[in-house]
Amino acid sequence: MANKTFIISAPGKVILHGEHAVVHGKVALAVSLNLKTYLRIQPCSDQKVQLNLPNINVHLNWKPAALQFLQSAIDVADVLNPKTASQIQVDQLRRFAGIPEGSTDTASISILCFLYLYSAISASYGQMPSLDILVWSELPIGAGLGSSAAYCVCLAAALLSASGAITCPVPQEKDTTRWNEDELELINKWAFQGEKLIHGNPSGVDNAVGTWGGMLRYHAGKIVPLASVPTLRILLTNTKVSRSTKVLVAGVKDKLNKLPNIIKPVLDSIDAISCECERVLAAIASGIAIDEHYRILEVTFAHRSVTLYCICAESGQIMQYQNLATRCQCNAFNCKAGLTIDHSVNLAPVNLLQDTSPSVVEALKRTLKDLGYDCWETVIGGLGVALHSPSSLHKDIFQLLCDVKNCQ
Template structure:
């Protein structure tokens, strides 16, 4: 049973292979990034609830009686198997003073918190008066699963606070994880939060945030890969804005216009995803360096395919060219048209080459992180296990 404070974290996500092809029934591989969102939930003495998300400028508080009255006023029951109703969301917007068509990150984050707090307390028992602080290593709006990491953290913390799931951290342990049954419950409620934010999400992002590692996604079916290695990557944000909706529509139009040309490209991307899955599952038992050239070739081939499909952008071509000049292999991740790219780093990649690549990428105006894929999913932390940076961010204000 938790006492006064709970700290949880969840990873972001990247698409390794299968962008755009997944929309047309092909396999996609999603992987957990070792860039995380952290959430601290503390019991507070006053009868109030406070949520602070400094990354998106949210500082909101409400008294518990008002929240309980709001919960009683809902016409429809809360249910983690059903999408939040328009009526429920309209009531929450009115309560929080959010405009009807608001889509800014701070508005959606507030709305998701209110829905999840009320729904979880209605379904599983009252959540006590709490203070919640969120800090993230993930940029927002970059297609890296920042909203799902947030809703996964919220679900885990709120479910722990109301006693719906255990507090598995034992004294002296730095971290702990929940049972499979408890993780499934966290995932279901995190998906509800994603529905509030995105309307009709696939469920991939919150599943990656919950279970970590790597997932296979095809035609709505999500299958976690049993064992995957932690692979080092460079993650680069070109900072070029793009519309996923417009890019998806453009790819669809090209497929309809040239089916005999484009359908084989989709089939090839599907084969790349499946080949990559086979390699990733084989690596933990036999960590041979011979796998890395295969992964690099798959990156190169898939990047060319994505350009053919119309998902490329000059900024991404520049990213790939810069890293290639240092002997590295890159591809876009996500919708393309700008956004982010990933660069595979072999275990024997020279640190000097990595630093030189990062320097050149930053000189292009890009933002760059050296991180890993295949990270662990939602995790409960002891204070002693947190980095100085996280402790500072979660310190008393």
């Protein structure tokens, strides 16, 4: 891989069902988005290790010799069994990068994450070759759609491939290819270490979705990829409602403590919705009574909004969005896509909403944008981390990845 240019992608995610209830031992379903992070890795003729993150205006390079001491500082004995970075190691990385202690801005933690994964993975295999790495993302940063996990997954896949820890399957013309299951597991383990450095104590759901794609079932700390999931068209809308997850979680717990006979059945209902949605999606993917199961799917989304309102009343902006979508004959539901920003997801697959024409969807998008919301028409349930041939990418994405100069 060191002598070639490769392009890797990893998807973002949304929590389809089970948010808030998952912390009380209930089932949650997370699903991949067809909004992706892309990584281009290629040899660097100037004998540098270069990191370009144009989304956040990071353009750095180091001489490999300057990074050698980091390898001994990290000292990973077994690349197949990654361990969490210690505070001493993180402090060494900070000092090397000139990042002040306590800095948590996106640029700082992205640089630290790269330096840790680069140093830790190369420590087991000797000095890494000179590399030029460019990462660009369609995902909004810090919006809870798994942008940091997609970044970590791309980095882990690229660096493990470059080091020889995993193979580097070559995609055919106009095609994508993936690693085998054992290699995906190793990519996920290293991506999780990057997520820990960024977030401290993540669940592991985001990087697992970025690695395997499709849909994952999360229950009591156990993550299980679902074997058969249909892809569904959605309209993802950032309603720009700032939230504190800490406050929200505390509020649900307080209600549960004060009103256990009321709130516990609601949490049980959320759990049942997750399980029923899992069953229905598997049936749709298998081609079993598709129209009937789409109708059941709509019911699960409707009940989802009601149960979430019971345990965590929605804001005026969210309700405004839901009312708008209802008037446009779309099946809207609020999707807490992360820690700080609310998103609503509007399911609009042709088979699910036969009466929803493209013109109706476009009208809804225009109205949402006029109200100041951001929205993306995309799909859920697609591939996880993958290698691309240049001709398999949308020409605009490929051109963007090619436009950044090598080893600036």
